[in-house]
Each structure stands twice: as C-alpha cells, then as structure tokens.
Amino acid sequence: MITRRTLLKLAALLAAPWGLLGAGGAGAAASAVPDLSTEALADKLLGALHEPRSAAVLGRAALSCGLCQSGPAALERTVGSLLVTLGLDARTLAAADQTQIRACLQQACRSDFAAGRTALLEGWVLSYTELRVAAIAQARLQAAA
Secondary structure (H helix, E strand, O other): OOHHHHHHHHOOOOOOOOOOOOOOOOOOOOOOOOOOHHHHHHHHOOOOOOOOOHHHHHHHHHHHOOOOOOOHHHHHHHHHHHHHHHHHHHHHHHHHHHHHHHHHHHHHHHHHHOOOOOEEEOOOEEEEEHHHHHHHHEEEEEEEE
8 A cells, every 4th residue: 555655755746946957067078968768758757756666556556547558659658748747858857857857746746736637546636747657657667577
C-alpha cells in the first residue's frame, strides 16, 4: 500500500526555489550535445523523483485501469505532453537540475488540481501531471527489465 507521504515524495511535490534553467556555468563544455531522445528525457524527469519505483507501481495501476497507454509511441506522446505542461522544451529539460524539475512538477500539479484536471486511481485523487509521470516511470522500468 502506498501512503500519501510516499505519493507526495514520488511526485516530487517538495517546495523548491525556482532558478534560471541555464545550460551550465563557465565550466560547461560548449561542444557538449545533450541527449534529447525520448528515453533520455524520460530518465531526466524520473531522476527528479525520490521514489521512481513507487511511481511505476502507480503507472502499472493506471495502465490496468486504462488511464494511460503503453509502448514506445505512448511514451513519446506522454513525455511530449508533459514537457508542454511544464512549459519546457527538450533542451531546457536536459539542462535543468533536479530541483528545477521538481519545482516545475510541483507547479504543474498545483495547476492541475486548481483546474480540476484530476483522476481517481485506487482511492487516490491524482493530478494529470502525476499520472503522466507515473506512466513514464512504469514504461522506463518495464523497458529496463
């Protein structure tokens, strides 16, 4: 059973200061090209979670209830729609640190709840942002298996 505390941790809903999403400091290599593949962007998003495996459990539940889809095309659509929701492009996400990603996720979840963009999953009211993150976690964990 997932507790609300774990759910909040996995969704990375901890308050975090917002900073500029720069591509690095003076020491950053100018020739470094970030990996902008769907899988790399998904992993970057999941790297900001405290409990990605717990998110994957929710993703499996969402998949079984029909709240999300599986497969590479679904992963690409889900990552793309989440980037739009977060107001980020692929390069900005690739350059962001975990604190910045958490802040974006937190704001998106708040906006979802305020706008009523929620779904009921196993007794939990989750924002659409949380559901998409859970679907991404499930897809990436499944791909790694």
